[in-house]
Amino acid sequence: MTFEVQNRIGDARQPASDGATLQRHDPADARTLVSVAPESTGDDVGAAVAAAAQAFPEWSRTTPSARAALLEKAAGVLAAASDEIGAEMVAEMGKPLGMARKEAARTPKNLELYAAEAIRLTGVTYPSDDPGATVYSEREPVGVVGVITPWNFPLNLASRKIGPALAAGNTVVFKPSPMTPRMGERLGEAFVEAGFPPGVVNTVHGVAAGAHLVADERVGAITFTGSTATGARIHDAVGLGRRLQLELGGNNPIVVLADADLDAAAQVVAQSSFSLSGQACTAAGRILVATEVHDALLDLVVAKAAAHVVGRGTEASTTMGPLIDGRAVEAMAEVVADAVAAGARVVTGGSRLEGDLAHGHFFAPTLLADVDPTMALARTEVFGPVVGFERVSGLEEAVERANAGDYGLTSAICTTSIAAARRFAMAIQAGTVRINRPTVGAAFNAPFGGTKRSGTGTHREQLGPTVMDFYTSLKTVFFGS
Numbered sequence: 001m002t003f004e005v006q007n008r009i010g011d012a013r014q015p016a017s018d019g020a021t022l023q024r025h026d027p028a029d030a031r032t033l034v035s036v037a038p039e040s041t042g043d044d045v046g047a048a049v050a051a052a053a054q055a056f057p058e059w060s061r062t063t064p065s066a067r068a069a070l071l072e073k074a075a076g077v078l079a080a081a082s083d084e085i086g087a088e089m090v091a092e093m094g095k096p097l098g099m100a101r102k103e104a105a106r107t108p109k110n111l112e113l114y115a116a117e118a119i120r121l122t123g124v125t126y127p128s129d130d131p132g133a134t135v136y137s138e139r140e141p142v143g144v145v146g147v148i149t150p151w152n153f154p155l156n157l158a159s160r161k162i163g164p165a166l167a168a169g170n171t172v173v174f175k176p177s178p179m180t181p182r183m184g185e186r187l188g189e190a191f192v193e194a195g196f197p198p199g200v201v202n203t204v205h206g207v208a209a210g211a212h213l214v215a216d217e218r219v220g221a222i223t224f225t226g227s228t229a230t231g232a233r234i235h236d237a238v239g240l241g242r243r244l245q246l247e248l249g250g251n252n253p254i255v256v257l258a259d260a261d262l263d264a265a266a267q268v269v270a271q272s273s274f275s276l277s278g279q280a281c282t283a284a285g286r287i288l289v290a291t292e293v294h295d296a297l298l299d300l301v302v303a304k305a306a307a308h309v310v311g312r313g314t315e316a317s318t319t320m321g322p323l324i325d326g327r328a329v330e331a332m333a334e335v336v337a338d339a340v341a342a343g344a345r346v347v348t349g350g351s352r353l354e355g356d357l358a359h360g361h362f363f364a365p366t367l368l369a370d371v372d373p374t375m376a377l378a379r380t381e382v383f384g385p386v387v388g389f390e391r392v393s394g395l396e397e398a399v400e401r402a403n404a405g406d407y408g409l410t411s412a413i414c415t416t417s418i419a420a421a422r423r424f425a426m427a428i429q430a431g432t433v434r435i436n437r438p439t440v441g442a443a444f445n446a447p448f449g450g451t452k453r454s455g456t457g458t459h460r461e462q463l464g465p466t467v468m469d470f471y472t473s474l475k476t477v478f479f480g481s
Contacts, residue, residue: 002033002034002035002036003034003035003036003088003181003182003185004035004036005035005036005037005038005181005182005184005185005205006037006038006185007038007040007044007048007202007203007204007205008185008188008189008192008201008202008203009044009047009048009051009202009204010047010048010051010054010055010198010199010202011198011199014038015038016038016039016040016041016044016206017041017043017044018041020038020039020041020206021036021037021038021039022036022037022038022039022178022181022205022206022207023035023036024036024037024092024178024179024180024181024182026091026092026094026360027093027094027321027322027323027324027325027360027361028094028311028312028313028314028321028322028357028360028361028362029312029359029360030326030359030360030361031359032091034091034092034182035092035181035182037178037181037182037185037205037206038204038205038206039205039206039207039208040204040205040206040208040209040212041208041212042208042212044204044206044209045173045175045204045209045212045213045216046212046216048173048202048203048204049144049173049202049213049216049218049219050218051198051199051202052144052171052172052173052199052200052202053143053144053171053218054199055171055197055198055199055200056141056143056144056170056171058197059169059170059171059197059199059200060140060141060169060170061169062169064118064119064121064167065118065119067115067118067166067167067169068115068116068118068119068167069115070166070191070194070195070196071111071112071114071115071118071163071166071167071194072111072112072115073194073195074108074111074190074191074193074194074196075108075109075110075111075112075115076108076194077190077193077194078104078107078108078111078155078186078187078190079105079108081104081186082101082104082105082108083101083104085100085104085155085183085186086100086101086103086104086105087100087314088182088183088186089103089104089154089155089180089183090313090314090321092154092179092180092181092182092183093151093152093154093179093180093183093324094277094313094321094322094323094324094360094361095276095277095313095321096313096318096319096320096321097313097314097316097318099276099313100313103153103155103156104155106156107155107156107159107187109444110156110159110160110163110444111159111163113163113444113445113463114159114163114164114166114167115163115167117164117167117168117463117467117468118167118168121139121167121168121468121472122139123136123137123138123139124136124137128478130478130480132480132481133478133479133480133481134478134479134480135476135477135478135479136476136477136479137474137475137476137477138474138475138477139168139468139472139473139474139475140169140472140473140475141168141169141170141471141472141473142168142170142220142221142243142471142472142473143170143171143218143219143220143221144170144171144172144173144218144219144220144221145161145165145170145171145172145173145219145220145221145222145223145471146172146173146175146213146214146216146219146221146222146223147161147162147165147172147173147174147175147223148175148210148213148214148222148223148224148225148226148234149161149174149175149176149177149184149224149225149226150177150225150226151177151179151180151183151324152276152279152280152281152324153280154176154177154180154183154184154187155183155186155187157225158174158176158184158187159187160461160462161223161225161245161461162174162187162191162201164467164468164470164471165221165223165471166191166196166200166201167468167471168468168471168472170220170221170471171199171200171201171202172200172201172202173202173203173204173213173219174187174188174201174202174203174204175203175204175205175206175209175210175213176203176205178205178206178207179324179325181205184203184205185203185205187203188201188202188203210224210230210234211237214234214237214238215237217242219242220242220243221242221243221244221245221470221471222234222238222242222243222244222245223244223245223470224244224245224246224247225246225247225248225281225461226248227248227249227381228248228249228381228406228407228453228454231246231248231249231455232453234246235456243459243470244456245456245458245459245461245470246455246456247281247448247449247450247454247455247461248281248409248450248453248454248455249281249381249383249407249409249453249454250281250282250283250381250407250408250409250410250450250454251285251286251378251379251380251381251382251405251406251407252272252282252283252284252285252286252407252409252410252411252412252430252439253284253286253287253288253398253401253402253405253411253412253428254268254269254272254284254286254287254288254411254412254413254414254439255288255289255392255395255398255399255402255411255412255413255414255415255424256269256287256288256289256290256293256297256413256414256415257290257394257395257398257413257414257415257417257420258290258292258293258394259415259416259417259420260293260414260415260416260436261414261416261436262293262296262297262300263300264414264436265297265300265414265436266297266300266301266303266304267304267438268412268414268434268436268437268438269284269287269297269301269304269387270301270304270305271438271440272284272412272438272439272440273285273287273301273365273385273387274304274305274308274320274365274385274387275438275440276321276440277320277321277322277323277363277384277385278382278383278384278385278386278387279323279324279328279383279384280440281381281383281409281454282409282410282432282439282440282441282442283382283383283439283440284387284412284438284439284440285377285378285381285382285386285387285388286371286377286378286387286388286390286401286402287301287387287388287389287390288390288392288398288401288402289389289390289391289392290391290392290393290394290398291391291392291393294389294391297389298347298367298369298389301367301387302347302348302367305348305349305365305366305367306348306365307319308320308365310353310357310362310364310365311357311362312360320365320385322357322360322361322362323361323362323363323384324361325361326361328361328363328383328384329352329361329362329363331382331383331384332352332363332366332382332384332385332386333351333352333363335376335377335382335384335386336350336351336366336368336386338375338376338377339368339371339375339376339377339388340368342372342374342375343370343372344368344369344370344371344372344375344377344388345368345369345370346366346367346368347367347368347369347389348364348365348366348367349363349364349365349366349367349385349386350364350366350368351363351364352364363384363385363386364385365385366385366386366387367387367388367389368386368387368388368389369388369389370389371388371389371390372390373390373401373404375388378390378401378405379405379406381407395420395423395424399424399427399428402428402429402430403427403428403429405452406452406453407450407452407453407454408429408430408431408450408451408452408453408454409430409431409432409449409450409451409454409455410430410431410432410433410434410439410450411424411428411430411432411433411434411439412433412434412435412436412437412438412439413425413428413433413434413435413436414436415435415436421435421436429451429452430450430451430454431447431448431449431450431451431454431455431457431460432448432450442461442462443462444462444463445462445463445464446462446463446464447460447461447462447463447464447465447466447467448460448461448462448464449461
């Protein structure tokens with residue numbers, strides 16, 4: 001079945017104004033067309049921004065409880081269709097069905113949490129030296145929020161941006177990934193079905209639509225999750241006077257010390273490296289292992305890699321699906337070739353999978369040893385199931401190597417020493433630190449974001465105590481008699 005996706009601008013579903021389309025094929029079998037979506041023009045994006053700007057004044061005046069009720073209704077729409085949505089997600093981006101259904105079931109819970117944020121927005125009253133004045137702050141919505149999201153968690157990540165934007169009284173122009181237009185349409189339509197007024201949530205599709213959205217100065221805030229390269233271009237384009245939230249890439253390290261429980265550490269490494277075929281910004285690509293336990297840990301992780309069943313996400317036995325497209329497969333092959341040319345050795349995997357999987361974008365779970373910090377595998381975000389092992393003398397060398405990189409999204413250490421764990425948590429330059437836990441995943445109620453080139457670091461996603469700061473402007477009022 002091929003999904004015919006449309007833009008949603010104001011109260012109308014419509015194609016691109018020039019009729020252009022983009023096609024999305026099943027990453028598990030590139031012969032199968034899954035969805036066709038508009039390749040939106042600048043005029044299309046401009047119309048969506050205009051609709052959002054027109055809807056903003058009235059929407060911003062709705063009561064917090066009214067906004068919360070609509071978000072809860074949208075959550076109900078998504079929850080009722082979660083099994084169907086999960087199957088569609090597998091067809092469009094390839095993750096195993098169990099993972100897809102988990103994401104489809106989690107997304108409504110995100111919206112329920114943000115519904116509660118709508119009624120928790122508060123200001124503060126401040127002591128004043130002026131006896132005739134009361135000094136207080138209040139929060140106001142920013143205006144039109146541009147939401148640009150990736151394909152790897154097409155519902156969850158988008159709901160983490162759209163939900164708080166709407167809860168605060170903003171209107172939204174949503175630009176999903178061109179890899180997952182059906183998922184973008186599913187989420188956008190849930191808000192319409194829930195009863196959000198026309199223009200409050202608009203959806204535009206296409207490769208170039210994001211650049212048009214960023215360039216439109218009527219958009220008061222841009223929130224983006226994706227590659228560091230794209231994030232850097234957005235950062236340069238936004239300029240002064242508009243706010244920006246960037247959640248970008250990572251080259252996330254796991255440090256394994258000599259005192260670690262190696263069986264547990266192997267599970268941490270395997271889950272961090274191969275979940276979602278390594279296609280997560282929080283995936284681990286660098287494993288910094290104390291020399292004394294390096295070989296033993298490598299053998300354990302090789303066994304876990306070999307246990308993965310790589311295949312179509314629709315198969316119940318599949319534990320690892322395809323990469324997102326052919327370019328991703330080529331990128332993995334290039335990373336492996338670069339590392340081998342520089343002296344690394346392939347321990348397992350190292351190539352695309354053929355045979356019954358030849359028509360899909362499949363790459364074997366891959367471990368390389370004898371990796372050093374100069375290799376691309378140790379310096380850049382790989383975004384696939386290719387992992388490098390590096391020998392280190394201990395904690396200090398491991399932290400020094402990890403901190404020398406450009407990224408600072410997440411990190412982990414495996415150790416039985418509380419003191420070593422504390423030293424690592426204090427010294428590592430990363431937004432999230434995991435102790436004896438995988439690098440992947442995030443908590444509902446904790447801030448999420450990175451340092452250095454992993455993001456702006458100024459506004460964090462998820463809930464946490466400051467989640468609504470990005471979506472609201474703080475105004476200070478001096479009230480005299």
